[in-house]
Amino acid sequence: MTAFSYSTATLLVVGIVCCVVGRIHPSSAFQNPTSANCTLMWHSQTTDHFQNDPSTTPQTFQQRVFINKDHWVEGGPIFFYAGNEGDVELYVNHTGLMWEHAADFNAMLVFAEHRFYGETQLTPGATGPSKDQYKYLTHEQAMADYATFMLGFKQNLCSQKECQVIVFGGSYGGMLAAWLRMKYPHIFHGAIAASAPILLFPDMTPRRDTNLYWQVVTRDASPQGGAAEACVENIRKAWAVIDSYGKSQEGLGVLSSIFHTCEPVKDTWLLKMYLAMAFDTMAMGNFPYPSDYLSGGNGFMPAFPVRAACEQLSVATLSGQDLLMKLNDAAAVYNNVTGSMQCYSIPDRSQVEQDGIWDYQWCSELMPQETYFTMTGETDMFWDQPYNQTFINQHCMTKYNITPRTDWMASRYGGEDFLPYTSNIVFSNGLLDPWSSGGVTRNISDTVQAIIIPNGAHHIDLFFTNKEDTPDITFARQFHVANIKKWLNK
DSSP, X not given: OXXXXXXXXXXXXXXXXXXXXXXXXXXXXXXOOOGGGSEEEEEXXXXXXXXXXXXXXXXXXXXXXXXXXXXXXXXXXXXXXXXXXXXXXXXXXXXXXXXXXXXXXXXXXXXXXXXXSTTOOSSTXXXXXXXXXXXXXXXXXXXXXXXXXXXXXXXXXXXXXXXXXXXXXXXXXXXXXXXXXXXXXXXXXXEEEESOOTTOSTTOSSOOOTHHHHHHHHHHTSGGGTOOTTHHHHHHHHHHHHHHHTTSHHHHHHHHHHXXXXXXXXXXXXXXXXXXXXXXXXXXXXXXXXXXXXXXXXXXBOSSHHHHHHGGGOOTTOOHHXXXXXXXXXXXXXXXXXXXXXXXXXXXXXXXXXXXXXXXXXXXXXXXXXXXXXXXXXXXXXXXXXXXXXXXXXXXXHHHXXXXXXXXXXXXXXXXXTGGGXXXXXXXXXXXXXXXXXXXXXXXXXXXXXXXXXXXXTTGGGSOOOTTOOHHHHHHHHHHHHHHHHHHTO
């Protein structure tokens, strides 16, 4: 099978699961439901599901769960959101697909928080794992959290009839949703897995080149993505200009001034990665309406933010300092989304991943992290930076005293080779979303299906309905609902 091509925009019958869009834009006519519409539950969860010492009392921690029963009737299904790498209230407040169809199915809504994120901590009040707790931060422990919670929850809730469970998730949550259906099919009856890059691991079938990720970001900044014609080439040539200024102290001072850095620029590579990640985030958030989902609620990026950024780079003759100033203005569409930033803090080498404790999940299981993916400067608009396992091993050993198990995820899940043996999963991918590069983009069987959303960015199909939704986004949601009906009626 050939690698997935982004040159076509065909609408396939494929699945989807996702996180959610952010708060609704102020122009909306009504207030969307939030965690305020839920009951908060603290569940006593087992710390280590895979080691059992009968001579000791098992360690536990408190897991945060939000529940809404407004439309549930006994025997009705449970819509379960598999929390991913963030505060679960983000997903409660923005997973509109679940909220908008709860009444149609007489469904209960349950949103569970992932261990070590948000307020679900082994040490109460902590903001992440301590050094000796990192070993408990694995996707398998998190999945076991969700499975054991839901098994007990169902048993206590459904005395007369079995409550069927449909699991939803976007991005990493979408990966978890798909894997929960594969591993615990007796608990989870179907899965909506949106923007879930389950194939973006070494040795998966089919093999995926990580450079495909940055190719999608580049496509978003091109006329094919609706952006200014000169944008891609201007971005591509800017990196060499940055490097040329980085060869002298005087030039580094110029960079510090142009890019308004809080500390003097000392490492041009770190500056380039900071700027590249702005375009990366805008590509993920390339929604057809303003959204604050990817800014953490700190300000709204404009509709199609990559196009807005590229307006700053629309003049083909830009060069030198003029080019760099325009690059900074373009990146500021995300970096200064609040409009109040006086200077920018550039992460140091210890924060190369720019994504907090998710970096541990990369270092232990290679959970996809784009800062390590291949760039070429030819097939994308960045610079030549091959995937470097030696660098990764050194970084992970220095920071966490571990090295990645490069073959584990392929051994555990097998890529598309395993999917014919499972059922009731819909994978969805938007072609504006760089994570589509690692997603399932073809139908595997009658019950494992995929849907491509040509105008969709990161798991937009799980968001609340918006008047600016394009027909393909609306169709994807309808497709999800139709499949859920089919699964529940079996």
